[in-house]
Amino acid sequence: MGIIERKSRERENRHAAILAITKDLIVERGVDAVTMLDIAKRAELSKATLYLYFPSKEAILKEIFFEMSTRVISYVRPRLEEAKSGLEAIRAVWMSYLELFGSSEDIIALYGIKNHIIPSYPFIMPYREPGMMTGPEEFYGCIVECVTRGIDDGTLAPGLDPKSIARSLLMVASGIIEAVARLPREHRDVRIIRAEMKSVFEIMLRGLATDRCDRSALVLPDIE
Amino acid sequence: MGIIERKSRERENRHAAILAITKDLIVERGVDAVTMLDIAKRAELSKATLYLYFPSKEAILKEIFFEMSTRVISYVRPRLEEAKSGLEAIRAVWMSYLELFGSSEDIIALYGIKNHIIPSYPFIMPYREPGMMTGPEEFYGCIVECVTRGIDDGTLAPGLDPKSIARSLLMVASGIIEAVARLPREHRDVRIIRAEMKSVFEIMLRGLATDRCDRSALVLPDIE
Amino acid sequence: MGIIERKSRERENRHAAILAITKDLIVERGVDAVTMLDIAKRAELSKATLYLYFPSKEAILKEIFFEMSTRVISYVRPRLEEAKSGLEAIRAVWMSYLELFGSSEDIIALYGIKNHIIPSYPFIMPYREPGMMTGPEEFYGCIVECVTRGIDDGTLAPGLDPKSIARSLLMVASGIIEAVARLPREHRDVRIIRAEMKSVFEIMLRGLATDRCDRSALVLPDIE
């Protein structure tokens, strides 16, 4: 039993290692430039072995994707719940992006893979029972809620379509991350990039807020 | 002589036809999924024939890219010059996007190819003598000017960095176009997409403008 | 009739021009690197037009080859006949090579093509009635005669097989020309190359001669 347990743990380790390595490679080179051989080499495994842990390359990508998007939403959700208004909730989302990107570039992989797995996101989303949604769908749902809440509490401009705004916010964030992802690694200066993100996010916050809101909520703090 | 002329015209037609077909294919499937064989098949030519008109696949992409970006800037520039304020100039840029996208989806190809040809745009740009800039570089320059003008004439918020804002605007536009490009063709409903663009652009306009400006300049008209 | 004549002359001019151009290209780049398009471009003709004058690329090569080899033999033969001994005849052959190469690098084309047209030369040669031989065959025959003559008149070592010696001489000459042909054009210094040829030829002359001969016949003059 101890042995079986150990085996199982080893297997999980390998599994996780493959995912981590693939993520790194994607962050370094972009999804398209990562081959199964690249992954195998860095994992010090044979290509064939990868297929013991994952049925296909697609499956690796999917797993990274869903694992990461779950993680992101776990990070964001409590911050949303603490927010005292709809506007603050939106602000909390942007803050989370800045913090997440600040702590690691991993998020680049998330967005790179997204374009392979659910390219139509956030335009097209299958209807799912509440609780059955995947990370990105849930994330979208969260933002819709934030916007609705903001309209209701008067911190966001009335007359907005929450779904449309949610899509807009997602696309803008996505666009920035992808632009960053295309930078060759040696030009990715985290500080500059965060400044760029902050700039865009602040513009959007100002664009969405009503006069009634606290001006301080429209500014994102510097993160060093 | 009439014959020579006709022949020459036919040759140019083929040349143009190949470009047009490639553009269509890119719009349909994305740059990465378009092969020389695909182009040849749709043009009802052999692969070898393509190489009579273009020295390489890259050359086809480049030609489409530079031709389109020149066309876009020619479209946008006069509208900028007519604008009475910096804010209106920015608004004119957004309007142009809406109009261009409304008349054809071609612009999707432009952005798809951009990521191949100058992936670091708009982050990294080689310095060039004025007048020697490629379309995208010139476009960036235009927007920097608009923003500067807007700060000077008080229609845009003071304290903004024009270069940073220009990059932000380009990235946001790019992000939207790319999100649209990833939609399968049958789901690309031009009206919905334009509404989506309009939504984002209006948010950004509001986010950039000062109170002093004309409220009507913050709204983009519907284009049917 | 005047017109017909002119036409015919024009046709011959084109024909000759194509041959000349091809020869130049071969000298510059080597046989393998010359394409029909290269020839057409430099001749300011279309590829298709080449096929009006020659049925195939092979045919162009063959014609250059036979024309040049005839010219070479016409150059060499009278010098052989003036020679007063077998040894001097051999010397005259070498002298001819030095002179021919000195006046133009064309001979490089001759040897380049040879390897395509009659690769087995000088090992295998079809039997032909006297007078029906092609240039290279005749050339070989000449050298066989020279050697025979030299053995008979005592200037060349007895016990040699004239045919074998003839083949040896041809192979050695060929080897040098081909080595030169492989040099990139900018490194082909005619003076150095002639010195190299002279060196080899003198060694061979000394190796073939008997003591009886005039020592001065073993030295080749410098050609500036």
Added chain:
Amino acid sequence: MGIIERKSRERENRHAAILAITKDLIVERGVDAVTMLDIAKRAELSKATLYLYFPSKEAILKEIFFEMSTRVISYVRPRLEEAKSGLEAIRAVWMSYLELFGSSEDIIALYGIKNHIIPSYPFIMPYREPGMMTGPEEFYGCIVECVTRGIDDGTLAPGLDPKSIARSLLMVASGIIEAVARLPREHRDVRIIRAEMKSVFEIMLRGLATDRCDRSALVLPDIE
């Protein structure tokens, strides 16, 4: 462990088999006429498999080339060291050629590839630190030494330029091998070819030697 060893041996065998097959094909058809598909077919592999063992066609050629040239020089060098005079050393080089060619036609591949890898050899050679030379460069150096030695010990004619003579010898040998290589395989009668080589080599030996030397050193033995 036994298994690992066996696998590794098999892999090396395949590697070696590909090299051997390629060598054979080159010997049969010449370098230019050998394609990756040819090699794959004869090896009963797919083209893709070849790329598991070698990164490119060029790499196969290079490996054959360096392996063979190393082998040749290992064969020749001890024979040179046993030689009692410069002339005998040169003779030993020729002897080696005869023996090597007698035991296998492989050497044809060596010379065929040489013209691809270092076409300017022996005219142009990069300077290298002693001990860093490739096989052919080392070979050239050896021959220069032999000639120098021969001039010093009086067995070779004074007034010769050792470097020039070395180049001449290499070109002559190369010329013969290449002439042989162009023969269709069914006409390559090893005995005849060796006789031909012997004939040329003996002429050159006589041409280089002084009267002082032992006449028997000017004759190469028959090898049956």
Added chain:
DNA sequence: AATGAATGAGGTTTCATTCAT
């Protein structure tokens, strides 16, 4: 569980040659 070995399908590019005009 692990992997060495193999491959089919597909990518870009080149070139001698043909044919309608």
Added chain:
DNA sequence: AATGAATGAAACCTCATTCAT
């Protein structure tokens, strides 16, 4: 007579995936 246009065949190379051991 001249050619613009076209192409089939073939070259090198890559990669996700399979399978026997």
